[in-house]
Amino acid sequence: MNWLRRSSSEPLWKEEFSVRTADERYVTRRQLTKFLVLTSFGMFVGNLWILLRSLFYKTPTFPRQTVARLGEIPVGGVKLFTFPTQDDHCILIRISENEHVGYSQKCTHLSCAVYYSQESNRLECPCHKGFFSIADGSVLQGPPPRPLPRIVLEKRGDELVAVDIKVS
Amino acid sequence: MFGYEFYIDPSRCIGCHSCLQACEECETHRGKSMINFDFIERRESITSAAYVCWHCDEPTCAQVCPADAIKKGDDGIVHSSLKPRCIACSNCVIACPFGIPKMMEPEQQMMKCDMCYDRTSVGKRPLCATVCPSQALAYVKPENIARRREKPTNIFYFGEQKVTTKVFMMAPAERDAIALDVIDYMWEKKHELAAPIE
Numbered sequence: 262m263n264w265l266r267r268s269s270s271e272p273l274w275k276e277e278f279s280v281r282t283a284d285e286r287y288v289t290r291r292q293l294t295k296f297l298v299l300t301s302f303g304m305f306v307g308n309l310w311i312l313l314r315s316l317f318y319k320t321p322t323f324p325r326q327t328v329a330r331l332g333e334i335p336v337g338g339v340k341l342f343t344f345p346t347q348d349d350h351c352i353l354i355r356i357s358e359n360e361h362v363g364y365s366q367k368c369t370h371l372s373c374a375v376y377y378s379q380e381s382n383r384l385e386c387p388c389h390k391g392f393f394s395i396a397d398g399s400v401l402q403g404p405p406p407r408p409l410p411r412i413v414l415e416k417r418g419d420e421l422v423a424v425d426i427k428v429s
Numbered sequence: 430m431f432g433y434e435f436y437i438d439p440s441r442c443i444g445c446h447s448c449l450q451a452c453e454e455c456e457t458h459r460g461k462s463m464i465n466f467d468f469i470e471r472r473e474s475i476t477s478a479a480y481v482c483w484h485c486d487e488p489t490c491a492q493v494c495p496a497d498a499i500k501k502g503d504d505g506i507v508h509s510s511l512k513p514r515c516i517a518c519s520n521c522v523i524a525c526p527f528g529i530p531k532m533m534e535p536e537q538q539m540m541k542c543d544m545c546y547d548r549t550s551v552g553k554r555p556l557c558a559t560v561c562p563s564q565a566l567a568y569v570k571p572e573n574i575a576r577r578r579e580k581p582t583n584i585f586y587f588g589e590q591k592v593t594t595k596v597f598m599m600a601p602a603e604r605d606a607i608a609l610d611v612i613d614y615m616w617e618k619k620h621e622l623a624a625p626i627e
Contacts, residue, residue, distance in 0.1 A: 282503065
């Protein structure tokens with residue numbers, strides 16, 4: 262890092278371990294300019310990397326997975342399942358005769374498991390009282406910063422199939 | 430600072446310990462005296478010498494500090510070690526040719542005379558110089574010290590090492606610098622040790 266040093270005849274240790282208080286925080290104009298150029302170059306490269314990543318980003322596709330049979334759960338009933346992997350716990354709720362909704366069970370605040378509260382008709386996180394709407398997973402109250410990821414469901418004959426995750 | 434300089438004349442010291450007591454009153458290190466006080470040839474004489482930090486232009490204590498804790502201000506005062514940095518390694522205590530820095534074991538920090546920085550930085554005199562009855566420690570203007578028979582010098586030789594300081598030592602008028610051979614002073618011959626007290 263010699264080229265970043267201020268030009269002086271002093272050995273490095275004398276510069277690093279300066280005796281005078283004023284020398285300790287002394288930065289030459291050239292040093293500051295080098296620092297500015299370097300950091301802005303670093304920021305540029307970093308932004309370029311983010312841009313390229315987003316340009317070449319491929320939306321991941323998930324294997325379809327049968328979640329439940331129609332009529333398996335009663336209206337207002339709940340079934341827990343995992344999608345797309347064994348470690349992603351989700352919750353399926355039958356909100357009316359013909360409507361099912363699925364959400365990730367992981368609260369977006371600190372990853373506690375949310376549950377369905379039938380009397381208030383919403384998803385509730387017991388840890389910090391974060392409530393989510395049953396209609397679209399949006400936050401009704403509490404600390405969660407984002408809505409719950411929604412599981413896109415499809416009807417196949419008499420089976421419900423999870424096909425995708427919508428993160429908003 | 431403010432036209433005043435510090436002058437030390439050990440030949441004037443009467444050994445009254447006033448400076449030691451006054452130093453403990455200093456706001457920057459209350460209760461701890463930073464004066465270095467020595468009896469010279471104690472077996473044969475009552476000669477004593479009190480002295481403060483010499484505030485070297487190139488302070489050896491700061492140069493050897495591995496923690497970058499000892500700093501010299503723009504006004505030439507070498508301060509006590511910075512508490513967050515000092516690692517209590519005693520390098521400065523060993524390195525200082527004058528033997529000034531003191532390792533404060535309870536605080537695990539080196540402390541030294543900072544010429545009563547709270548006072549001298551606002552134009553007041555250091556406490557030791559205000560109380561010294563014989564002005565062995567004097568904080569006066571150069572024209573006042575010129576009236577004395579001795580001549581102030583701030584050049585010291587410790588063997589090969591030349592040290593220039595902010596504080597002046599009163600030396601015989603014909604001497605421009607003070608050369609000290611520390612090892613020679615520490616050397617005690619066999620017959621000297623065995624000599625009976627008369």
